[in-house]
Every structure is written in structure tokens, then in C-alpha cells.
Amino acid sequence: MHSIDYDIVIIGCGPAGAITAREAAQNGLKVLLVDKRQELGAPIQCSGALSANALEDCGVDASTEFVQEAVYGFSVYNEIGAETNLDYRELKPEKYGTGLGQKPLGYVVDRRRFDRYLVTLAERAGAEVWLKTEGLGYKPLDDGTCEVYLRKFNKEISIRTRVLVGADGLQSQVGKWAGLQTHIKMTELASCLQFVVDKVDTNGLLEIITGHEWAPGGYAWVFPKGHGYAEIGLGVIRTMTKENAQWHLDHFIKNSFLKERLQHARILEIQGGGVPLAAPLRTQYATNLILVGDAARHVNPITGGGLHTALTGGMIAGNFLAGLIHADQPATAENLKGYQENWLDKLGNKMWQLYHTKKEIFETKDIEQRNRMLYDTMADYFNPLSSYKKV
Amino acid sequence: MKSNTPVLFQIGWNACINCGACVAVCPQDAGFISAFDTIAVNTQCDIACMVCEDICPVSTITHTQNNEFYEEGL
Incomplete structure (x- = not known):
């Protein structure tokens, strides 16, 4: 040998x-x-969001070398803007927050x-x-x-x-x-596009926008990106729409219930990728x-x-x-x-x-029912009392 | 399958964001790639399923039909 x-x-x-x-x-x-x-x-193909547990599980410190912003929870929206607010600073203040003895729930990293x-x-x-x-x-x-x-x-x-x-x-x-x-498979690869932008306010939450109108087969997001920047993006399944991710992101920014907040967005970076939902x-x-x-x-x-x-x-x-x-x-x-x-x-x-x-x-044919199922699932998944085992 | 005639793909490099999604959906064997993390542009594709064109977030992949190759059975 x-x-x-x-x-x-x-x-x-x-x-x-x-x-x-x-x-x-x-x-x-x-x-x-x-x-x-x-x-x-x-080239970046990722939003950079991860939980504090993810770093702890593999013994990596949340170093300022790569952390762009600490996050403290989620906000999940349905297609017309009704919101489930899951701010862990309020739900579990004994653990999460910016004070002494408190910590972030997760991070957006560079x-x-x-x-x-x-x-x-x-x-x-x-x-x-x-x-x-x-x-x-x-x-x-x-x-x-x-x-x-x-x-x-x-x-x-x-x-x-x-x-x-x-x-x-x-x-x-x-x-x-x-x-x-x-x-x-085409049906299981989300086609994603995101902009890193200036002039969009965020508040330490990962915002998740569901609804077939905005992101067929996936969801849209607004994440804090540090130093006052934000990330606006979405992923779509191309077998569920005639338009590409770029069209949908433009449609989301211009026409969604968040349009007033997003209208002054100035694009600093453009990133994309495929995300396997497989x-x-x-x-x-x-x-x-x-x-x-x-x-x-x-x-x-x-x-x-x-x-x-x-x-x-x-x-x-x-x-x-x-x-x-x-x-x-x-x-x-x-x-x-x-x-x-x-x-x-x-x-x-x-x-x-x-x-x-x-x-x-996503195999549910009725769009309203599918929208409801996705919104409920996302709101449940990110709830601290959720039965989902987070991965 | 939208076409069975072999094709040659072209990438509009100006819009390409090097995301790799086209390679991820591609059913070709290893090596059907360009130097810029896209599907191959200099090799004919005889599967011609076009899923790479559909997945592209910025729709910057197009093709020409490669009838000559097809007719010669290459």
C-alpha cells in the first residue's frame, strides 16, 4: 500500500x-x-441568518469579525399584512435581549x-x-x-x-x-434573489412574508443587515409562476403591503442563488x-x-x-x-x-388554503412554544 | 421536455449573478459547467430540457438549436 x-x-x-x-x-x-x-x-448566495444555537452547537463564538447584526425574533406576515409578532425580547425576556444576562436569538452574518x-x-x-x-x-x-x-x-x-x-x-x-x-428537481429548487439596501428600517427581527401573490412556492423576507442596512429578498418555485425571481422581487417591493417602507430602498448589492426545498x-x-x-x-x-x-x-x-x-x-x-x-x-x-x-x-391546489397553511406553519415554526424541533 | 433537438446555451454575462442555480437543476453528468459556475456554454446539450433557463433568477440563459450537430448524428 x-x-x-x-x-x-x-x-x-x-x-x-x-x-x-x-x-x-x-x-x-x-x-x-x-x-x-x-x-x-x-459570490454571496445566502441571506446569512442563523440562530445563536447553530454557533453554540459547533463551538463557534459569535465574533464581531463576521456578525453584522444580532436578531431577537421573527415577524411572520400573511399575504395581506396580518402579522404574527414573535419578538423573543418580549416572549422570553429572562433569556433574550440586549441587557445584562440576556443574549441574541440569532445573527445575520457577512x-x-x-x-x-x-x-x-x-x-x-x-x-x-x-x-x-x-x-x-x-x-x-x-x-x-x-x-x-x-x-x-x-x-x-x-x-x-x-x-x-x-x-x-x-x-x-x-x-x-x-x-x-x-x-x-425544478419543483424543489427555489430561485432566489435579494438586494442589500440602504434606507429601509428594521427592528432586530427576521421578517417573513408569505403568500402566493408575493413569492409563489416560497416566501419573501426583510432582514436587518447591520449599520442601518437591510436585506430584501425572496424565493420562488418556477413551476408555480410564469415570472422569474427578479420580476417577483420588483413586484413585492413596489406593490406589497410593505411598499411604503420599502419605497426609498437604495440597492447596494445584488445576490441570488438556488435554495433546495428538497x-x-x-x-x-x-x-x-x-x-x-x-x-x-x-x-x-x-x-x-x-x-x-x-x-x-x-x-x-x-x-x-x-x-x-x-x-x-x-x-x-x-x-x-x-x-x-x-x-x-x-x-x-x-x-x-x-x-x-x-x-x-405546496401540493395544496387551492391558493387561499395554501397561503393559510404556509402562514400558520411559519408562525408556528418560529414560536418558542412550537412543537417543531428546530434544525 | 420542451425540445429534443440538441441546443447550445448562451449566458448573458452582464445579468448573470453567478448563483449556480442552473447547475443545480441540470441533469447532465459531471462537468457540464462553465468556468463561471454556470451550465456549459461551449458544449451542445442533447437533453435540452431547458430547466436551467427556467430556474435562472434573472432569466439570462438562452439557446440556439443545434440542428447541424443533430442531423450529423454527433
């Missing part, structure tokens, strides 16, 4: 890849983390700074990081290891490793290399390979939130791989199935339930 270069190679330096790397390196593995870009976090911060944690834990390095393919070898083909600053390199981790996001190619069915991948592993984060569709199908799930998934993956490799077990598909089982146990089964709820809502 040839000597290996790294225990694991991770493709993609987003939150899922970086936390997988940090966990694995902390547990003594030799880790290589690569990304094809020269800067991390950009993905450029956040992703770089997490990669720094991975590096400090001992992982090696190569930027301007793209993955070209991989090949399992007879001795149980595999070869990963990379291109770094135009130079082609072959790396011998035990496990390749695909953390390469929504447009994952790594899963396709292994023949996994990673492409997402079931998790049924198979997230293959010989010498696992997927994490958006690449494995680890995204909350109700909220479209993917940061908490990426971080938690990275924790599970990093720890699992450390256990497997320290036990000297080969990275067969059979053995790597254990990663998916851990993931289902800790997170995935809850996500499957949310997926079924989401499916029931």
Missing part, C-alpha cells in the same frame, strides 16, 4: 467543508481543504467574513488549506484508498487519500463523480466519498436555512471520519453508510418530517 498524503481531502471551503475540516483535524486527522476561488464566501473565519478555525486546528484549487475527479484504488485529481494555479496534482468529502455546494460536481443523483439526498456516500452541506441538500425545507444544517452536518462528518480512520476501518461505501446513519439520527429524520410538511403545503 502506498503511503497516503492526507487522511481526508475536502472540496469546498464553505461552512460545511470548514467545520468538517476543523473537527477532523482536531481529532488528529491529516486534512486538506481546497477551494477553487481566491476569496471565500463570495458570509465573506464568516466563511473566512471558519476556515481560519480549520487551519488553526491543523488542516491545510489551498485556495485557487479545483477538483477534477477521483478514483478509488484497489488498496482501499483513492486518488483525488486537483488543479492548483493551473498545475494538475494527484493526491492519495482515504476519504474525499464533497462540500462543493448546490452545484456539486463531486457527488456526480460518484454517480450519485445530486441534481435537484428532501435530503437518499444516498450521501459512495466508495471513498461522502457529501456534506448543500451538496447533500442539508437544507431546512421549510425555512430554506442551510447554515445551521451545514455546521451540524460538518460536525457529524468530521467526527465520524475521525472515528472510522482511527479504528483503521477502510472507507468502503458500506462503512461510510454509518455517516449517513449518524446524520439521519441527529438531524436528517427531523428534516424528512419538515420536508413532508412542506410538500403537503
Whole structure:
């Protein structure tokens, strides 16, 4: 058997890849983390909202390096502007607020700074990081290891490793290399667009606007973005509308019940992305390979939130791989199935339930009834007394 | 499926926001991508399902039909 270069190679330096790397390196593995870009976090395809629990769960401090604004709750609107206000400063003042002994419920983060911060944690834990390095393919070898083909600053390199981790996001190619069915159905990929704007007031809440009129198949949002800025965006399912996300965002800003508040908005940044409101991948592993984060569709199908799930998934993956490799077990598909089982146990089964709820809502033909179901579900989901297990 | 004739996609780069949604819905095998996180623009697509055009938040993907390739059976 040839000597290996790294225990694991991770493709993609987003939150899922970086936390997988940090966990694995902390547990003594030799880790290589690569990304094809020269800067991390950009182009931004995300609102940047995540709960304080998400950071706590993976032991990351809410550093001023990446936090743009602390948030304290939600405001959920129906299509004509009736509101369920879920301000945790009022609902649970013993815990949430800006005073002594109180804390934020969550944060809106700058993905450029956040992703770089997490990669720094991975590096400090001992992982090696190569930027301007793209993955070209991989090949399992007879001795149980595999070869990963990379291109770094135009130079082609072959790396011998035990496990390749695909953390390469929504447009994952790594899963396709292994023949996994990673492409997402049109009916389950929200087409999203958002503007970072000036001159829109916010009050520390994540505002969620439901209703087929504004965001067919998804919802619209107004989030605080720090320093007086806000984020206005929405996601739509294209099989449910003739118009694109850009048209819907324009329609929402100009014509919704929030139009007076939004009328002076000045656009500072334009960001977009696809958000899978899909079931998790049924198979997230293959010989010498696992997927994490958006690449494995680890995204909350109700909220479209993917940061908490990426971080938690990275924790599970990093720890699992450390256990497997320290036990000297080969990275067969059979053995790597254990990663998916851990993931289902800790997170995935809850996500499957949310997926079924989401499916029931959007398969409802009657628009008024569907609007009501989505509004009620969102208002319930973000309620502190909710029976939903948040993910 | 809106068309079975192979097509070549064009991206209006001026409007493209590099969001990757077109790649995420694309049923092609690995590698049907451009250097800018979009579907491939220099390779013919013989699936021609056009879901990439539909998902694009800013509608900046178009195509031309590639009858020549089709007729030659390439």
C-alpha cells in the first residue's frame, strides 16, 4: 500500500467543508481543504441568518469579525399584512435581549467574513488549506484508498487519500463523480434573489412574508443587515409562476403591503442563488466519498436555512471520519453508510418530517388554503412554544 | 421536455449573478459547467430540457438549436 498524503481531502471551503475540516483535524486527522476561488464566501448566495444555537452547537463564538447584526425574533406576515409578532425580547425576556444576562436569538452574518473565519478555525486546528484549487475527479484504488485529481494555479496534482468529502455546494460536481443523483428537481429548487439596501428600517427581527401573490412556492423576507442596512429578498418555485425571481422581487417591493417602507430602498448589492426545498439526498456516500452541506441538500425545507444544517452536518462528518480512520476501518461505501446513519439520527429524520410538511403545503391546489397553511406553519415554526424541533 | 433537438446555451454575462442555480437543476453528468459556475456554454446539450433557463433568477440563459450537430448524428 502506498503511503497516503492526507487522511481526508475536502472540496469546498464553505461552512460545511470548514467545520468538517476543523473537527477532523482536531481529532488528529491529516486534512486538506481546497477551494477553487481566491476569496471565500463570495459570490454571496445566502441571506446569512442563523440562530445563536447553530454557533453554540459547533463551538463557534459569535465574533464581531463576521456578525453584522444580532436578531431577537421573527415577524411572520400573511399575504395581506396580518402579522404574527414573535419578538423573543418580549416572549422570553429572562433569556433574550440586549441587557445584562440576556443574549441574541440569532445573527445575520457577512458570509465573506464568516466563511473566512471558519476556515481560519480549520487551519488553526491543523488542516491545510489551498485556495485557487479545483477538483477534477477521483478514483478509488484497489488498496482501499483513492486518488483525488486537483488543479492548483493551473498545475494538475494527484493526491492519495482515504476519504474525499464533497462540500462543493448546490452545484456539486463531486457527488456526480460518484454517480450519485445530486441534481435537484425544478419543483424543489427555489430561485432566489435579494438586494442589500440602504434606507429601509428594521427592528432586530427576521421578517417573513408569505403568500402566493408575493413569492409563489416560497416566501419573501426583510432582514436587518447591520449599520442601518437591510436585506430584501425572496424565493420562488418556477413551476408555480410564469415570472422569474427578479420580476417577483420588483413586484413585492413596489406593490406589497410593505411598499411604503420599502419605497426609498437604495440597492447596494445584488445576490441570488438556488435554495433546495428538497428532501435530503437518499444516498450521501459512495466508495471513498461522502457529501456534506448543500451538496447533500442539508437544507431546512421549510425555512430554506442551510447554515445551521451545514455546521451540524460538518460536525457529524468530521467526527465520524475521525472515528472510522482511527479504528483503521477502510472507507468502503458500506462503512461510510454509518455517516449517513449518524446524520439521519441527529438531524436528517427531523428534516424528512419538515420536508413532508412542506410538500403537503405546496401540493395544496387551492391558493387561499395554501397561503393559510404556509402562514400558520411559519408562525408556528418560529414560536418558542412550537412543537417543531428546530434544525 | 420542451425540445429534443440538441441546443447550445448562451449566458448573458452582464445579468448573470453567478448563483449556480442552473447547475443545480441540470441533469447532465459531471462537468457540464462553465468556468463561471454556470451550465456549459461551449458544449451542445442533447437533453435540452431547458430547466436551467427556467430556474435562472434573472432569466439570462438562452439557446440556439443545434440542428447541424443533430442531423450529423454527433
